[in-house]
Structures are given as structure tokens and as C-alpha cells.
Amino acid sequence: CIRDSVYSARKEALIKPLLDQYTQDSGIKVNLVTGSGDALLTRLQSEGRNSPADVLITTDAGRLYRAQQAGVLQKADSEFLDSAIPPHLRSIDGYWYGLSVRARAIVYASERVQPGELSTYENLADPEWKGRICVRSSSNIYNQSLVAGMLASRGEEKTAAWLKAFVANFARPPQGGDRDQIKAVAAGQCDLALVNSYYLGAMLQSSDPAERNAAARVAIFWPNQGDRGTHINVSGAGLTAAAKNVTAARALIEFLATDDSQRWYAQTNNEYPVREDISPGSLLESWGEFKADQVDVTELGRYNAAAVMAMDRAGWK
């Protein structure tokens, strides 16, 4: 009997119901292993050709690129995926495909910041923001990809200067995850934070009243609408190099890009569908449309090492 084995850096609640639907439709059973993105990549590398995994699902183009470079993925050769998913949101040679889009936005204290004071990521380096910015550590891939995107569009010199002034504006040494930055803004420890958009959605819909209250005190702002657009990233999937059932594994990734899956996959985590013909849910629509940076997300992987070095040099802990 055919089986797909999936390594997923997405939490079980964000993927299992969809895989169950796939099994119902196709008759192909799925073994699901969940773990952190970095741990799953290490595991795939050490298992090599003996890995039971057929499909890797993970977040951030930086990680997908890293998996491709590590040699644990193979080309999917899927005409459907190549036509459904915009070229700048996938590996151009088919090693991985973006399946949902997230934006790294500014979340600000509605009581202390007027949206008219905000404009670009670059503007956050201005002295007016001194001691007012919260952001998580530079060891986090989301920040690395943000800086990689800036390196790709603005070059090394401008990015280095920006980083130095931006870091000087931090309200506190980087700590915690994106939700913690939103909580710190709500608690008055800082006036704005850079966070992935879906965390605000998750907090607004949280069963924890403290998270809902914090989220209600902040608003979202899309930076760089007058130039390159807000930095976006993807969650995605690739066929593993060790895949035994290439046809079934490809079918599973294709299933994740179908209309219904795209809607469910994006909306369950308050993300944007990667396909432009599928509309996001009502919460995201209430945040308004925004111009997204059109840079090929592969660049985020390509510039990752340079980004890590530049952040380190600027003293971003």
C-alpha cells in the first residue's frame, strides 16, 4: 500500500486536517512527523538516502533554500505547481514551492503612534524612534530574511548603515518570539515592533484573554508602500531527495496548492494564499490590501549568510 511520509515544521493543528482530507480523496495514507524547522533539516541530512521522509514542509524561504543547498530535496517536475505558484514564490527549478505568504509588518501602539509617522523599514532607523522599537533576536530566520531582502534590494553599504541606526533604536535587548514583541508594545515597553502578520491574527483570535487584550491595543502598518513594498516570505514544501514514492509525494504537494487547500492552509494560520486567484479570509481583508515586495524569495536564502554577518556586525543580539 502506498504511503506518504511527511516531515513538517508546521504544527500538527496547522497541517493534519488537510493531510486527512488528502488521504480521504486519494486513498494514500500519510505518516506525519512534526518538529522544529532546523531540527527536521538536521534529521534529513543525517538520515540521508535512508530517510523515510517523502515531503518536507517548513516555513521561511531561507530554510527551504538551506534544505535545497543541503541536498535533501529533489525537483518535483510538476506542471501544475509551476503554473499555479508565482515564480518569485518558489524555487525556479522545482526544488521547493511556497504554499502560503506572510508579511513582516510593523505593529504599533495605537495610543502612542500615529500611522502618519510610519513609512518604511528604513525610517525605523531615524532618531525619533530611539528606545521605542522591540524586535526578536537576529538568530531568528524571519529577521535574517528581512535583512537578506534589504541586502538584495539596497546593497551592502546602505543595509549596514541602516542596521547600525536601527539597532541603536531598540527599547531592550532582543528577547522572546513575535507574540512577545506584540505584548511588549501593548504593555508600553516599546511603541512598535516588527512581526509576522499571522501572529497578530492568532492573538486576536486567541483563547487567552491576555493575548486578545494585547492584540486589541495595537494596529498593523504595511511598510514601504511607496517603493519596493512590504517584505514577505513563504511557508512551503519540497520533495525529499530520499523520496521512495515520488508520484505520491508530488501529488501531496499538488494537493496543498489546490483551491480548497489554499484557502484552508492560509486561513487556518491567518496567512495569505500563495495563489493570487484565491482570496484571503475576512480578518486579513480587514487589514487592507498592501503592495508586497516582488523580490524572488530565493534571494532571501542566497543572502542569508551575508545577512547574519551584517546583523552581527551591527550588534543585533
Ligand code: FE
Ligand atoms: Fe512563525
